[in-house]
Each structure stands twice: as C-alpha cells, then as structure tokens.
Amino acid sequence: MDENNKEVIEIRPEDKDFFAEFIDCEGPIIQDSIDHKKITLALDKAHDIRKFEIDLYWKRATYFFAFFTVITAAFGYLFTHKNYTFLAPALAIIGSVFALCFCYVNIGSKYWQENWEFIIDKIEYYVTGNLYKLFFFENHRTKRPSVTKINIFLSKLIIAIWYACFILSMHQIWNQSMVLNVSYIILIIYSTGTTLYYCDKTVADISNNDKESPRFFRFRNPNYIKS
Template identity: 40%
Template sequence: MPPRTYAEIMFEEGTTTGQGLTLEGKNRAKEAYQKAHDVRKFEIDLYWKRALYFWAFEGAFLTAYGIILAKGTDVDGQFYYLAVLSLFALCFTYLWSLALKGSKQWQENWELHIDFLEECFSGNLYKTVLYRKEKKGNFYSVSRINERITYLFMLIWSTTFVGSLLKELVPHEEWVWGMVLLLAPVYLVATLLWIWDPYSLRTNLTGWIQPLSDDIECIYREANANTVIAPVETSSE
C-alpha cells in the first residue's frame, strides 16, 4: 500500500483544509471534528477520575503502614509485614504511573485529530497559544507533574521496602546500617533532583513565535494535514 495523507486515510479524499473534499466529505470531517472534541473532554475527565482512584489507594497504603509501625513490638514480624506492604504499594504505584501515561496518550491522540481538522471549521484555535512576554513561554505540564508524583511515591515505597527488609533480616548488623546511612542521602538527593527538574516538567511547545502586542506573544504550532503517513510493516509470523 502506498503512503497516504491524513485526509486520505480519514475520508478517502481531499485535504482537511476543505480543498478537494466533496460535500459528503466535509460533513464527515465536521462530524469527526466534533467527536474528537467530545472524546478529548471525556478522556480528560477519565484521567482525573483515575488519578483520584489511585490517590485513594495510596492513602490506604500510607495509613496501613503507619498503623503497623505505631504498634511497635506488639506485632510479631512487624518489619516483615511492613516490607510486604511496601512492595505491594510500590507495584501499585508503578501501575498508577503506567495508567496515567496511557490516559495521557489517548488524550493526545484526540488533540492531534483536532489539530488536523480544526483549520477547516474553527481556524487555528488549538494550535495558537498566547502568553505574556514576561512568562517567556514557560508552560508547566500538569500531567508530567502528576507523573513525577508517582515517581516520588515509588521512591518512598522502595526506600521503606529496603529499610524494613534490612531491619527484619539483619537488625543488629551495624555495618549494614552504616552503609545505608552513607548511601541513602546520595540516592535521595540524586533522585529528587531528577524528579523535580523544572525543565523536564515543561510542556514542549514548538512552532512559530509571533509578537501580537507590546506584552503578548503567540506560538503557532503548525500541523501539516498533508503529511504523508507511511504504511506499517506487519510480521506474518
């Protein structure tokens, strides 16, 4: 199959700027544009509902850890239970991070559809980003910040898992705890610097920068609707 453009794949004709589309094709493009908006809003709603769902579980894990830790020696094998709980929480948090990435990926899918389709119906609204010059176009990504929060929780749970396991297996080996106290600060500082790197938390906005007034600029993100999309080779095995 030869490479085809976005419009040819979607409508089998013309371009998404309206050129070369029949009346039926334009009606289909308009319906696709409206559906892309609706599903995008639906995906954003699901994104935050999933985040709240996982936050509830993280709260439950933290509460359970605190209760077991507070009971002290009244619980036989206290640190064994804490290690098991930390491991479950670590695995759950990893799945949380994957769920957020998957949800964001589907949201971006519909946003890209809007980028291609909007020129024909509402102009370049989504592709034109306005900002005040003093902000210097520094937009922080809420989804990336959420993702880094999951990394922070993974750091916390991995630390409590290793600490609880060592406390259970070698409670009186002073050299082990000496190594832990020596390496833990380096590990924590390096990880936190990576998690909270402000540059990596910014939204990637690339395009033409155009001043509109003395204090306002815009970034125009061009979406080339005529970009050729090559067919994907699939294995016959």
C-alpha cells in the same frame, strides 16, 4: 445554495495523506458536502472524546491516591508497632506494584489525550481555524506547565518512596529471620518484573494491533411477530 457558489476548501499538501486515509479524500472539500460534514462531525467527536479522556484521567488518579492514602496509613501502623513490623515489607511491595501501575496509567492517559489533540490539530484548520493551537502569554515564564507531565513525575517519585519504604522496613526486620528476608527480596523482584512485563506487554499489544487476526461480526436476524 448553488453548488458553484459554495466555498472550496483546499487541503494542504502536508495533510493530503491524512485525509486520504481519514475520509478517502485528497482533493478540495466542497462546503456542505459529505466530506465537509464528516470532518465537522469528526472535530466535535474529537473534542468530546478528549474531554472524556481528561475526565477519566482524573478519576483514575483519584482512585490511585485514595488507595495510596489507605496503604500508607496501614504501612505506618505496621512499621511503628513492633509486633507487626515483619508485615511492613509486604505492604511496601504492594505499594510499589500499585505505584508502577499508576505511572503506566498516567503515561497511557497522556498518550490518548495527546492522540485526540493531534487529531484536533489536523482537522480544526478546515473547520474553525487554528483556535485550539492558540494561547497567550506575557513571557516565557508564564507559559502553561504540563499537568500530565507533573503527574508522571509525581508517580515516579511515589515509586521511589515505596522502594525506600521497602528497604527501610527490611532493615528493621533483618535480624529476625533470614528465610523471611530472602522471601521478601524474591517477592519484590518477582512482583516488579511481572508488573513491568505485563505493562510493557499492553503497550506492545496496542502497537501490534494491526497484525492481529481479523475480528468477526454478524447481525442478528429480527424475529418480530405481529400480535
């Protein structure tokens, strides 16, 4: 096709900064040009990575729910058997730590999923139109609920349940040993604080990634000898 007959795709003013950083292009995009091929391939990649993030999201959720099933059964056994009730708070602490991690994992998964959705929103206008933004509904009540937000709420509920289990199990053994009581209280405070600190630190590490020292790279020298 003649260069003069190819379609010229104008970049919207609100997207100029994005494409200047993304493909180093602020002006019009010529159909079938390198820049046009870049955004077409980028859109396909963004869809693939978004689907990959969703797949990972449910795999992580399945892993945590499997663990919660096991530890809940173990806690119930210890809590209902008099000889082992002193161990129930320890399992409640473990459950609370995993519940906190589960909440952060859900928040992180939602962020990365939305990250690729925002990229799709930016690029698709110039390739397929506003296909991804389009959805139909009969009225406001039939609008789609957010599955990830529901899961985040559920993870926060699980946190509350495990702390309630800790309080209940501590109440059951309170008169047995003051040393044990104090030890469990210190342990849950320490484990909660450490978990929150570490999870928040991972957020800070990602947000400050641009400020970190540069990465080094090298290519290996091929050493092939003809036989």
